[in-house]
Amino acid sequence: DGGITQSPKYLFRKEGQNVTLSCEQNLNHDAMYWYRQDPGQGLRLIYYSQIVNDFQKGDIAEGYSVSREKKESFPLTVTSAQKNPTAFYLCASSIGTSGSDEQFFGPGTRLTVL
Amino acid sequence: GQNIDQPTEMTATEGAIVQINCTYQTSGFNGLFWYQQHAGEAPTFLSYNVLDGLEEKGRFSSFLSRSKGYSYLLLKELQMKDSASYLCAVVDSNYQLIWGAGTKLIIKP
Numbered sequence: 124d125g126g127i128t129q130s131p132k133y134l135f136r137k138e139g140q141n142v143t144l145s146c147e148q149n150l151n152h153d154a155m156y157w158y159r160q161d162p163g164q165g166l167r168l169i170y171y172s173q174i175v176n177d178f179q180k181g182d183i184a185e186g187y188s189v190s191r192e193k194k195e196s197f198p199l200t201v202t203s204a205q206k207n208p209t210a211f212y213l214c215a216s217s218i219g220t221s222g223s224d225e226q227f228f229g230p231g232t233r234l235t236v237l
Numbered sequence: 238g239q240n241i242d243q244p245t246e247m248t249a250t251e252g253a254i255v256q257i258n259c260t261y262q263t264s265g266f267n268g269l270f271w272y273q274q275h276a277g278e279a280p281t282f283l284s285y286n287v288l289d290g291l292e293e294k295g296r297f298s299s300f301l302s303r304s305k306g307y308s309y310l311l312l313k314e315l316q317m318k319d320s321a322s323y324l325c326a327v328v329d330s331n332y333q334l335i336w337g338a339g340t341k342l343i344i345k346p
Binding site for chain 1: 241245267268270277278279280281282285287324326328329331332333334335336337338339
């Protein structure tokens with residue numbers, strides 16, 4: 124089955140620790156995205172990648188980092204510099220690099236900072 | 238700035254019809270998406286409109302008026318499983334997606 128997976132589903136972190144969220148897709152999609160979702164707000168773009176070994180900052184990239192070493196994988200690291208990291212994180216992919224392409228979402232990771 | 242407005246919450250009755258509105262002010266327009274998101278789950282694609290008019294897909298229809306900066310999602314024959322948030326997103330002139338905050342739809346028996 125083709126799809127996009129994220130792990131873990133729930134993640135707890137102590138303040139001051141870095142944590143990496145996994146995102147894998149086997150849809151052969153070129154573009155991948157990371158969003159953050161907070162209650163009462165729309166999805167906010169953290170980073171996106173249109174091709175392997177290249178990625179761009181989104182609207183709220185501060186305190187986050189990504190890599191795109193393989194087409195299938197786009198991990199997100201939440202660093203200790205992110206002031207308010209508790210949120211629901213969604214990874215998505217699309218077949219093309221245009222914003223007009225449908226995005227397919229993973230199940231999400233809920234990160235809680237203790 | 239760029240802005241997308243949707244009602245925060247709506248309530249409807251099982252079997253009825255509900256219309257969820259979305260108005261937008263963006264730098265350019267290259268299409269509008271509607272996604273459905275059940276609580277704690279991933280958003281799933283419902284529709285994409287780039288031209289004016291109504292597009293029907295089963296119980297769901299989506300309408301777009303570019304001149305008015307307005308879209309709506311129409312849900313017919315409501316079922317309990319339609320209880321979810323409905324997200325409106327606009328593709329701007331840079332082909333970036335701008336997301337609304339979503340409308341939480343509550344279906345009552």
